[in-house]
Amino acid sequence: MPAPTAPKPVVMHVMAGVLRDGNGRVLLAQRPVGKHLAGMWEFPGGKLEPGEERLPALARELHEELGITLQRAEPLIRVPCHYVDRELLLDTWLVDQWEGTPESREGQSLQWLRPAQVDPAILTLADRAILQALRLPPRYPITPADISPDQRGQWFERIGRAIERGEPMLQLRLPLWPRELVRELAVGLLPIARRHGTQLLLNGDIDGARALGIGVHLRHAQLLALSERPLPLQQLVGASCHDAAQLAQASQIAVDFATLSPVAATPSHPLTHPLGWPRFQLLAEAASLPVYALGGTDPSQIAQARECSGQGIAGIREFWL
Numbered sequence: 001m002p003a004p005t006a007p008k009p010v011v012m013h014v015m016a017g018v019l020r021d022g023n024g025r026v027l028l029a030q031r032p033v034g035k036h037l038a039g040m041w042e043f044p045g046g047k048l049e050p051g052e053e054r055l056p057a058l059a060r061e062l063h064e065e066l067g068i069t070l071q072r073a074e075p076l077i078r079v080p081c082h083y084v085d086r087e088l089l090l091d092t093w094l095v096d097q098w099e100g101t102p103e104s105r106e107g108q109s110l111q112w113l114r115p116a117q118v119d120p121a122i123l124t125l126a127d128r129a130i131l132q133a134l135r136l137p138p139r140y141p142i143t144p145a146d147i148s149p150d151q152r153g154q155w156f157e158r159i160g161r162a163i164e165r166g167e168p169m170l171q172l173r174l175p176l177w178p179r180e181l182v183r184e185l186a187v188g189l190l191p192i193a194r195r196h197g198t199q200l201l202l203n204g205d206i207d208g209a210r211a212l213g214i215g216v217h218l219r220h221a222q223l224l225a226l227s228e229r230p231l232p233l234q235q236l237v238g239a240s241c242h243d244a245a246q247l248a249q250a251s252q253i254a255v256d257f258a259t260l261s262p263v264a265a266t267p268s269h270p271l272t273h274p275l276g277w278p279r280f281q282l283l284a285e286a287a288s289l290p291v292y293a294l295g296g297t298d299p300s301q302i303a304q305a306r307e308c309s310g311q312g313i314a315g316i317r318e319f320w321l
Helices: 054-066 126-134 150-163 179-196 206-213 220-225 245-253 274-288 299-307
Strands: 011-019 027-028 045-047 070-080 087-099 110-113 140-141 169-170 197-203 214-217 237-241 255-260 291-293 312-315
Touching: 011 054, 011 070, 011 126, 011 179, 045 054, 045 220, 054 070, 054 087, 070 126, 087 126, 087 299, 126 245, 140 169, 150 169, 150 179, 179 197, 197 206, 206 214, 214 220, 220 237, 220 245, 237 245, 245 255, 255 274, 274 291, 291 299, 291 312, 299 312
Parallel strands: 011 087, 140 312, 169 197, 197 214, 214 237, 237 255, 255 291
Antiparallel strands: 011 045, 027 110, 070 087
16 A cells, blocks of 8 residues: 655745835845744745735735835735745735835834845845845846857947946857857956946856856756856856756756746747747746746847746847847
């Protein structure tokens, strides 16, 4: 007779609110002594009760916890989180209008910080994904793969102009270039990037990213071979994903975000069956990290990507027209 299987834990649906003030600061609350993950910091909120609608539940929790009246909120990210003893779905909304002054009603400490000032290490695992969703932009340009090394000067200027226009994050993906030449390009761009607050990521070059103090975007084969995050929390790590298993691996090693592709048909991969927006949404909602739509997409579809639970759009040629 087969041994009985353990029942699956009930998923606790938790509503969380990211209160953002007029100075761009967000409110964090510290979990009190005696609670699960006591001492860690989180975005305030609480459990969705049976039969309760999501937005009224968020309003109730924020009133009970902080004494405020919710006026306006919009969805930010849904984060499934798996602990040894429980399963959570952290349903997070960005709150930018409320009545009253937030104050501690449950003995929790509170602090206001800009997202860039928050040390991810102080947050619960699920709340780190929320922080990344706050920090990450809706656009993620990637350099075209067919740029040759003799176009270095031209593309140094083009990338520099993109940074000066305000692109917050860029991936240097230059497969035709020797690795050292890509690193030299990154070194040349770093002063401009730091001046404008732009994050640079190298494609697949973990050692180069570590040495330069910048981010890395993992190829999907690299992602599957890793057992832990390859860079400190202060340096961005992205990953190329194509299915649920790869998104799960990205979450497992604490990657900051993923690209999920192809959403639509692309000339470069004519035989690859596209996900389509409904499938993209299912995968993005089940992921425990921000997900960009990539493949057959362009910047005009950012709103559609966000409606489908994505962080935004990643793209190649459409961002360099």
